[in-house]
Amino acid sequence: MSLKMMCVVAHPDDECFAFGGALALAAERGIETYVICLTDGQAATNRGEAVSGEELGKMRRDEFAASCKVLGVRHHELLDYQDARLEFADFSRAAGRLVERMRRFQPDVVLTFGGDGALNTHADHMMVSSLTTAAFHWAGREKRYPDLAKVFQPTRLFYLSTNFFLPDRQAPLPIPWSVKLDIESVRSKKTDAFRVHTSQAPLMERTKSLFDTYGGEEYYALVATAESQPARLSVDLFEGL
Numbered sequence: 752m753s754l755k756m757m758c759v760v761a762h763p764d765d766e767c768f769a770f771g772g773a774l775a776l777a778a779e780r781g782i783e784t785y786v787i788c789l790t791d792g793q794a795a796t797n798r799g800e801a802v803s804g805e806e807l808g809k810m811r812r813d814e815f816a817a818s819c820k821v822l823g824v825r826h827h828e829l830l831d832y833q834d835a836r837l838e839f840a841d842f843s844r845a846a847g848r849l850v851e852r853m854r855r856f857q858p859d860v861v862l863t864f865g866g867d868g869a870l871n872t873h874a875d876h877m878m879v880s881s882l883t884t885a886a887f888h889w890a891g892r893e894k895r896y897p898d899l900a901k902v903f904q905p906t907r908l909f910y911l912s913t914n915f916f917l918p919d920r921q922a923p924l925p926i927p928w929s930v931k932l933d934i935e936s937v938r939s940k941k942t943d944a945f946r947v948h949t950s951q952a953p954l955m956e957r958t959k960s961l962f963d964t965y966g967g968e969e970y971y972a973l974v975a976t977a978e979s980q981p982a983r984l985s986v987d988l989f990e991g992l
């Protein structure tokens with residue numbers, strides 16, 4: 752059976768600016784990928800030509816789909832949570848929706864943000880981290896959501912770390928990395944995926960020099976695993992699977 756990877760994000764464009772390298776690398780290896788995005792990004796600072804939140808949401812849904820296509824993502828899904836309001840969502844229900852998807856898709860590897868909220872310390876990123884972490888552990892527990900699909904324990908959970916900060920922002924407190932991914936071979940795909948988020952073009956412009964300097968690598972930390980193993984550094988999210 753082929754390997755599978757699930758990536759859980761908060762906003763359209765998280766899939767590329769944060770996880771684009773890992774997703775494109777996996778796709779090139781024939782690994783089945785599934786990206787779940789919890790909101791449609793209506794609260795974004797950069798709004799393109801959109802005259803309403805609804806219009807921006809629709810635009811960003813399309814951009815998300817196009818970006819996933821560039822990255823070779825096999826399945827993508829956008830849920831209906833409100834952008835910038837994730838900390839007010841019903842935790843148990845939201846985690847349950849992720850548990851159900853993990854049990855049905857049965858990923859080997861799950862990727863999400865760390866508790867720091869990534870470069871911009873966005874509260875939605877922090878919430879996605881908490882929800883995905885809970886879902887990762889609960890998916891394999893008989894007592895949790897017994898009516899939501901068949902129990903399945905994904906093998907590895909990774910958080911995103913970083914090798915740079917945004918100079919104009921308070922620095923996040925990222926988790927130290929344990930996996931250094933060389934994404935040079937798919938770097939152009941990551942950039943192209945970012946580029947189809949036309950509503951976010953000013954953001955891309957602002958961060959271009961940082962990604963030019965530091966964007967040849969992505970950093971992750973293994974934060975939970977169903978395999979008993981000593982701690983080690985790696986260059987591959989799927990090493991040994």
Ligand SMILES: [Zn+2]
Binds near residue numbers: 761765873876
């Ligand atoms: Zn985001």
